[in-house]
Amino acid sequence: MGHSKITGALDLFRLLAALLVVAVHTSPLYTMDETADFVLTRIIGRFAVPFFIMVTGYFLYTAIAKRDNAYIKGFVLKIGTIYLISIILFLPINFYSGYFGEKFLWGDLIKDILFDGTFYHLWYLPAMILGVFLVTVGIQRFGFTISFLVAILLYGIGLLGDSYYGIVQQTDILTSFYDMIFTLFEYTRNGLFFIPIYLLLGMAISKSNNRLSTKQIVTGLVISSVLLLIEGLLLNSLSWQRHDSMYILLVPCMYFLFLFSLQLPGKNSKTLRDLSLIIYLIHPWMIVLVRGFAKVIDQEQLFIYNNFIHYLIVSFLSLFAGWILTKFSPKGRKRKIDLLPDNRAWVEIDLAALRHNAKELQRILPSHCQLMPVVKANAYGHGDVAIARELMRAGLKMFAVATLAEGVRLRQNGIKGDILILGYTNPKELASLEKYQLIQTVVDFPYALMLNQYPKKVRVHIKIDTGMHRLGVNVENLAEIEKVFECKNLKVEGMFSHLSTADSLADEDVRFTQKQIQQFNQMIDLLKAKGYHTGKLHIQGSYGILNYPDLVCDYARPGIALYGVLSADDKIRASVHLKPVLSLKARIALIKEIQPGEVISYGRQFTAKSNMKIATVTIGYADGIPRRLYENNAYVMLHSKRAPIIGRICMDQLMIDVSHIHEVENNDVVTIIGVDGTEQIRCEDIARQSGTITNEILSGLGPRLDYVYLD
Numbered sequence: 071m072g073h074s075k076i077t078g079a080l081d082l083f084r085l086l087a088a089l090l091v092v093a094v095h096t097s098p099l100y101t102m103d104e105t106a107d108f109v110l111t112r113i114i115g116r117f118a119v120p121f122f123i124m125v126t127g128y129f130l131y132t133a134i135a136k137r138d139n140a141y142i143k144g145f146v147l148k149i150g151t152i153y154l155i156s157i158i159l160f161l162p163i164n165f166y167s168g169y170f171g172e173k174f175l176w177g178d179l180i181k182d183i184l185f186d187g188t189f190y191h192l193w194y195l196p197a198m199i200l201g202v203f204l205v206t207v208g209i210q211r212f213g214f215t216i217s218f219l220v221a222i223l224l225y226g227i228g229l230l231g232d233s234y235y236g237i238v239q240q241t242d243i244l245t246s247f248y249d250m251i252f253t254l255f256e257y258t259r260n261g262l263f264f265i266p267i268y269l270l271l272g273m274a275i276s277k278s279n280n281r282l283s284t285k286q287i288v289t290g291l292v293i294s295s296v297l298l299l300i301e302g303l304l305l306n307s308l309s310w311q312r313h314d315s316m317y318i319l320l321v322p323c324m325y326f327l328f329l330f331s332l333q334l335p336g337k338n339s340k341t342l343r344d345l346s347l348i349i350y351l352i353h354p355w356m357i358v359l360v361r362g363f364a365k366v367i368d369q370e371q372l373f374i375y376n377n378f379i380h381y382l383i384v385s386f387l388s389l390f391a392g393w394i395l396t397k398f399s400p401k402g403r404k405r406k407i408d409l410l411p412d413n414r415a416w417v418e419i420d421l422a423a424l425r426h427n428a429k430e431l432q433r434i435l436p437s438h439c440q441l442m443p444v445v446k447a448n449a450y451g452h453g454d455v456a457i458a459r460e461l462m463r464a465g466l467k468m469f470a471v472a473t474l475a476e477g478v479r480l481r482q483n484g485i486k487g488d489i490l491i492l493g494y495t496n497p498k499e500l501a502s503l504e505k506y507q508l509i510q511t512v513v514d515f516p517y518a519l520m521l522n523q524y525p526k527k528v529r530v531h532i533k534i535d536t537g538m539h540r541l542g543v544n545v546e547n548l549a550e551i552e553k554v555f556e557c558k559n560l561k562v563e564g565m566f567s568h569l570s571t572a573d574s575l576a577d578e579d580v581r582f583t584q585k586q587i588q589q590f591n592q593m594i595d596l597l598k599a600k601g602y603h604t605g606k607l608h609i610q611g612s613y614g615i616l617n618y619p620d621l622v623c624d625y626a627r628p629g630i631a632l633y634g635v636l637s638a639d640d641k642i643r644a645s646v647h648l649k650p651v652l653s654l655k656a657r658i659a660l661i662k663e664i665q666p667g668e669v670i671s672y673g674r675q676f677t678a679k680s681n682m683k684i685a686t687v688t689i690g691y692a693d694g695i696p697r698r699l700y701e702n703n704a705y706v707m708l709h710s711k712r713a714p715i716i717g718r719i720c721m722d723q724l725m726i727d728v729s730h731i732h733e734v735e736n737n738d739v740v741t742i743i744g745v746d747g748t749e750q751i752r753c754e755d756i757a758r759q760s761g762t763i764t765n766e767i768l769s770g771l772g773p774r775l776d777y778v779y780l781d
């Protein structure tokens with residue numbers, strides 16, 4: 071499931087990578103210790119460019135897989151433009167350094183433009199263009215695996231022309247083969263041999279969900295880095311290296327480093343991304359300027375020959391110039407990327423709205439009361455792992471699920487913090503509680519006794535029934551509650567109850583709710599008076615927060631409100647502004663003209679009264695659209711216009727009236743929930759039209775839907 075683009079600290083790491091490139095070109099440690107400098111600039115420094123390449127692969131994969139070739143063309147065009155500007159930018163230095171002097175040949179210029187770059191660091195841009203082209207064609211023609219194998223092979227050929235050149239020199243055939251290669255380009259570090267493998271590595275990470283734990287990633291990174299260090303020092307001492315940008319162990323190193331950066335907290339930042347590219351591109355100019363300036367003021371000893379100071383100044387100037395340029399870099403006018411041209415139906419998740427809602431709910435609660443997001447039922451259809459991950463990044467430390475399997479799934483996908491299972495867990499599965507460090511709810515006293523039989527400590531929260539009569543020990547049965555505390559194998563970490571009519575502001579319902587709260591609090595006071603440690607306390611779900619925000623609890627358990635939706639169009643006490651997180655979209659499969667008297671869909675429920683243009687939409691009740699939705703004048707949005715749903719909704723499709731929408735075409739995007747132009751269809755509307763609440767609509771969204779996470 072999903073095209074979730076988690077960014078973690080990628081953008082920050084890119085900036086560090088750019089500063090590392092500056093180090094590669096200024097050798098900051100050279101005056102202090104040559105070996106240290108070799109390790110920094112010739113081994114560690116080699117992490118930088120592959121990292122850049124992998125980030126590109128990571129973000130480009132969706133477009134390649136979905137054959138959004140327009141997007142890829144746009145990307146290549148952008149790199150091409152940057153390349154052109156950079157060539158011009160460095161022309162003065164080319165002239166100055168005699169590039170166009172006596173030895174100038176047009177053939178060399180063309181070679182440089184195509185492969186090596188017209189200035190030493192500019193090779194990256196033509197290489198990226200060639201690499202992206204090769205990988206796109208490779209994946210789309212021959213599939214991912216074959217492309218990857220070919221990329222490994224190419225990297226192998228490249229290695230022999232780079233760090234492993236010593237092997238080549240031992241045989242005549244290889245030597246003449248590589249002589250030929252080197253008449254075409256100066257290095258094998260280029261778009262043919264170097265770029266594809268790192269692009270594909272980034273794509274492989276984008277494609278598959280990471281199954282490694284942080285510990286495994288760090289272990290992998292440490293081991294492969296140490297081995298890389300040995301590889302580098304060894305090759306250097308053998309004098310095998312013709313150039314030193316390609317190592318075997320750089321590949322696993324980069325894989326683990328990239329996974330590691332994804333695990334770190336961080337923000338998606340276009341400014342940081344632009345900044346790192348600008349630093350990469352302009353720092354050679356800064357080197358020239360610093361040298362010139364040092365000469366003029368006669369301070370070469372300090373500013374040039376002290377490599378470390380030289381590095382600091384060049385880095386600082388590059389950062390500063392980059393920072394100024396990002397202020398002027400074009401914002402907005404983002405082309406809307408059509409990430410899913412061939413998907414039939416999908417959910418779009420607005421992660422910024424999710425963060426906004428969490429902040430809003432936190433704002434109306436007492437400051438010490440924390441949110442315990444409820445991510446049961448696939449986070450109400452929003453994608454549990456991605457939602458929990460985003461909230462974890464936003465600093466939340468406890469989550470609630472309904473079932474054991476949901477808790478296990480979160481853990482297997484790297485969700486940290488506490489996870490409370492709100493529902494019943496089969497006694498046969500208790501071992502999983504321990505294995506995945508989940509907290510179980512004590513659903514009643516006999517269940518507590520059963521849990522206590524388990525030979526190891528079980529972490530629990532005790533559920534108290536204050537009137538809903540679903541789960542919990544009866545609030546009036548203090549003796550039983552105390553006995554739960556006496557269970558030796560239970561570690562009671564909290565107690566909670568659930569409000570059953572907090573959504574209603576009718577007097578009687580409010581009185582009922584207040585009685586629930588009061589009884590819970592009295593019971594807690596009695597327990598505390600007797601010296602029991604009641605742990606973390608929580609009562610409020612979404613409506614508990616929205617209508618009773620002043621309750622003094624340790625946690626609140628918002629579900630529906632966190633997703634920016636109310637269960638129905640209810641009045642609420644608190645003044646909050648929530649934003650819907652989820653949109654639901656599908657496509658037009660085909661368009662038909664029908665005559666008066668013709669009928670549509672199962673059961674002949676809709677008859678055309680005049681000539682009509684209708685369209686079949688690729689979503690149905692198996693995807694979670696209520697079958698009866700058509701009965702109450704429901705509609706979808708298309709080209710910013712309303713299109714009524716006509717006839718019964720089928721399992722995989724529904725039909726709409728598009729007679730008035732002239733621009734309609736096959737494959738057009740249809741919005742079922744969400745915003746289109748100035749109009750919005752809210753989940754509350756769909757719920758009302760099908761006689762239910764939004765919770766049921768959202769949690770019923772089907773497993774066939776695809777997921778796109780936007781930020």
Ligand SMILES: *Cc1c(COP(=O)(O)O)cnc(C)c1O
Nearest residue numbers: 444492568611612627628629630
């Ligand atoms: C589902 C659930 C919640 C969340 O309810 P919302 O009304 O969606 O906020 C909170 N507490 C318990 C016990 C639940 O089962």
